Each structure stands twice: as structure tokens, then as C-alpha cells.
Amino acid sequence: xxxxxxxxxxxxxxxxxxxxxxxxxxxxxxxxxxxxxxxxxxxxxxxxxxxxxxxxxxxxxxxxxxxxxxxxxxxxxxxxxxxxxxxxxxxxxxxxxxxxxxxxxxxxxxxxxxx
Amino acid sequence: xxxxxxxxxxxxxxxxxxxxxxxxxxxxxxxxxxxxxxxxxxxxxxxxxxxxxxxxxxxxxxxxxxxxxxxxxxxxxxxxxxxxxxxxxxxxxxxxxxxxxxxxxxxxxxx
Numbered sequence: 001x002x003x004x005x006x007x008x009x010x011x012x013x014x015x016x017x018x019x020x021x022x023x024x025x026x027x028x029x030x031x032x033x034x035x036x037x038x039x040x041x042x043x044x045x046x047x048x049x050x051x052x053x054x055x056x057x058x059x060x061x062x063x064x065x066x067x068x069x070x071x072x073x074x075x076x077x078x079x080x081x082x083x084x085x086x087x088x089x090x091x092x093x094x095x096x097x098x099x100x101x102x103x104x105x106x107x108x109x110x111x112x113x114x115x
Numbered sequence: 116x117x118x119x120x121x122x123x124x125x126x127x128x129x130x131x132x133x134x135x136x137x138x139x140x141x142x143x144x145x146x147x148x149x150x151x152x153x154x155x156x157x158x159x160x161x162x163x164x165x166x167x168x169x170x171x172x173x174x175x176x177x178x179x180x181x182x183x184x185x186x187x188x189x190x191x192x193x194x195x196x197x198x199x200x201x202x203x204x205x206x207x208x209x210x211x212x213x214x215x216x217x218x219x220x221x222x223x224x225x226x
Contacts, residue, residue: 035214043219044119044217044218044219044220045205045217046217047215091157091158100171101146101148101163101165102160102163102173103148103158103160105157105158105159106157107156107157
């Protein structure tokens, strides 16, 4: 069974600085998807960024980018120019390419942005 | 915009009550999911459905059942609520092999 580990329960960053959230996963599959989801306080969870395992190029979405290291089974999220609105719980998630549609989530990292 | 709505944001029930949590999506998604979110445990899948009247158990189905009679609606049922089912419940939906969209969540307290 696949597992996802987020080793940082909490992180903090100063506004306008850069922060990196860590995620590692364990799988025996070669094809899969990885996701970062953001859950702001009392608001809906939204997708931040996704990465297909077959793609070598790291995904980017505006100020959000990932460092995908397939051999190391590592998938970190970098947030540049942090804003107060980035404060949220961030969840890393895994989904198989074939088979089940289910997402396997890490336990989350709570990000605080200090003004 | 995709909309996934849940019937209640907050719900308080007594031990032993039968509880229904409703989820509705407006994007004609095939897949619908129910997750439970607890501090320090992340999200865990309870059940999911890939078509009307079809369902599959997730990682923690014990004490729960589901119903999907229409494509847009997916219900989570607690047959006899217990205090250890106090939690945040999140519904999600998606097209086949696509991004999951989440509802706002229902915070259920069982006393």
C-alpha cells in the first residue's frame, strides 16, 4: 500500500519570503500522480499543483513550484514571495495511474505567514 | 466553477442516532468520495462511488454506509452514531482520472 509522509507538522514564513514544504511517499508503482492541496482556515480544500510521475519537468503554478525527485520519492512544494493568504494547511497526496481513483493523503503541514 | 455542496456545516447528534450527511455536485462527475479529517491524521477515505448505485469501501468504512441513487448526490450514513465518529467530513467529486473537487466540510459532533 502507498503511504505519504509530511514530516513538518507546522512551518512558518515571513511575508515575501520563500518556504519549502516537504513530502515523501512510498510506492512500488512507476506511474502515478502527486498533488498538493491547500485548506485555508474554515474554507474549502483546493488543488494547488499536480505532477505526473512520467514527466521529468517540475510543475509550476505562479508562485508555487515543486521539486519532484522520483528516485528519492520526494515531492516538495516551494512557495515564493509568500503572502498572508497562503496561510493554510497543506496536504500532499498520491494517486495511482491505474486502478483505484482514491487519493492517499499525508497528515498535513500547517503554514503560518507572519507579516 | 465546480460546486460541491454539503448539507450542513455543523451538526450535533446524540449517541445512537442515525445520521445522514448529504453531498451534491453540479458538474456531472462520475466519481464521488467521502473523507474523514482528524487533526494529526490527515484525510482518510471512507467510501467512494464511481457511478450511480456503485460503491467501494475506502480505508475506514466501519460504522458507515453510503447511498448514491442519483449521479449528483452521494450520502454518507452513520447507522448508529458514536462519539468516536466526531470529526470533520469532507465530500469530493471528480471526472474519471481527474482532479478531485472538495466541498466545505461538515463538522459533526456526537455527544
